[in-house]
Amino acid sequence: MATARIRANTPAASRRSHSARRRVHSAYPYWFFIAPALIYAVLFLVPTFASFYFSLTRWTLFTSTFIGFANFVQFFREPNLVQGLVNTFVYAAVTSGLKVVIGMALGVLLTSRIIARGWLRSVVFFPVLVSTIGVGITFSVLMHPTEGLINQVLALVGIQGPYWLTDPTLALISVALVDVWKGVGLATVIYVAGIVSIPQEYFEASRVDGAGPWTTFVNIILPLARPATVTVIILSLIGGLRSFDLIWAMTRGGPGFTSDVIASVIYKQYQAGFYGLSTAGNVILFLLVTAIILPLTWVLNRKVTH
C-alpha cells in the first residue's frame, strides 16, 4: 500500500493515470452523437434556420424570389391573419388558465382523504391518451346546437344552450374548453405529484395552529406547489400556442376565420400554395413562443429561488 502511494508520485505513474483518464473518457465516445445529431440537425434545425430565409421569399419549393418583408406585411395587414394571431393568444391564455385552476382543484381533491381516488384519477387522466381528432369529432357532435347532448341536457333544466361551435364569438372558446377537458388530466397528475412532495410537517403544523382547509390551501399548498404551477403554465402555453389538430377537427378555423390560430393559418396557406407566407406564419409562431416562454420561464423560476 505504502509503495503504491510512493510510486503514484513518479512521472511514469502520472503518465499512466493520464492515459487511464483518456481511456475513461473514450468510454463515452463522441461518435455516439453522430446519428441522433444528424437526424435532429437535418430534419429539425436546418428547417428552423431555413424558415427565416424562406419567410422572406415568394417560394414554390423549387424556386424562391427574395421579396423582403412583404410576407410579414401581408400577414399583419389581412384582418383574418391578424385575428389568427389574437386568437392564438386567447386560446393559449384560456386553456392554460383553466388548466391551472381546475388542475389544482382536482389535485387538492385527489390528495385529500376521499373515496375512490384511483378511479377519479384514472377517469380524469384517460382523455390525455385519446386521439385528439377523435375527441374533436365527438365533441363537435355533443356541442351541436339543437341535437347535441349538451344543449339537450341544458334544455331539460330550462336553459337555452348557446350555439357552441357556430356562434362566431363563442367557437374559439368552445374548442378551448374541449382542450381543457382533454388536457386537464395531465395538469392534475402534475399537481398531485407536487402536492404529495410537500413535507407532511407543514400540514401537521397548520393543523396544530388550528388552520382550516382554506387557510391551509392558501398558506401551504399554493406557495409550496409552485413548481407544479410553473410546469403546468409552461407546458400548456407551449401546447396552446401551437395547437392545431383539435381546432382543425372541430371548426377548421370557422365560422369564417373566427377560430383560426397561427397553426391553422400555416396549414391553410400551405394548402393554398403560399409557401412563403406559410413559412412567415411559422417564423411568427416561433418568435411568439420564444418571446413568451423564455422570459416566463426565467421569471417564474427566479422567484422560486428567492
Place this chain on the structure above:
Amino acid sequence: MRRAIRRSWLGVVAIVVTFVIFVIPFIFIIVTAVKGPQEASLLEFTWPSEIRLWDNVVEVIQARDYMLLTAFINSTLLTVASVAGMVILGAMAAWVAERRQGRWGRVIDFVVLSGLIIPPAVVPTIWVMQELGIFKTLHGLILIEIAFGLSFAVLLFRAFISTVPRELDEAALLDGAGPIRLFFQVVFPLLRPVIVTVIVVQSVAVFNDFTNPLYFLPGDANATVQLTLFNFQSQFKTEWNLLFMNILLITIPPLVMFILFNRQIVAGMTGALKG
C-alpha cells in the same frame, strides 16, 4: 364522525361529476358506434335498439378498400420504428452528454430545450425532405418523428442516467469492456424503467399524431389511423355509427397502454418536468 360523512359525501359528488363530464362522452362514442345507420344519425344519447357491434366493425374495416387495415399497419410500423429509434439514439446521446458534461453539456441542454419549445417549421421541413427524397415516404415520417421526439427522450434518459453510479462504468472498463459493450451490455439493461416510460409515452404520442402525417405523408395509400378518421368524416356524412366505430377502434391501443402502464405514463409525464 361528521367529518367522515362529509368526506364520503364529497367523494360521491366527485364521482358523479367526473362521471358526467369524463365518462359520458365515451359512453356516447360506444353506444353510437354499435347503432344502425338511421338510429345513429339522430345523434341521440340512447341505448341502441339493436346492437350491431360486429356488422359495424366489419363495415368500417372494409370501407374504402380496407383503408383502416392499411392505416393500422402503417401506424404500427411508424410507431414501432420511430419509438425504437428514439429509445436507442436518445439513450446513446443522453449517456455521452450526461457523462461528459463539460462545455458541451450546456450546448446540449440548450439544443434539447429548443427541441421541446420550438414549433417545427412546416414547409422548410417538406423542402428538406424533398431534397433528400424522403417526402411522402413512411421512412421519412419515421425519421421526422424521431427528430421531433428525441428531445423529450434525451431529457428523460439524462435524468435517469445521472442516478447511475460512475463506479459501474469504471468496473466494466477495468474488465476490458469497450464503449459499445459498456453501453449496450452494462448500461442499457439498467435503464429499463426509463426505457419503458419512454416507450409508453412516446408510442401513445406517435400513434395519436395527426399533424405530422398530415403534412409529411399525405395520400390515401399511406394513411395513418388518425387520418382515416379525418377522411371518413366527409365520406360517412350520414353514417355516424361507422365514424364512431372508427374512433372506438383507434382508441383501443392507447386504452390497452393505459391499463398496462398507467403508472409509468404518469411517472414519465410528471417526472420529465423535474429535469
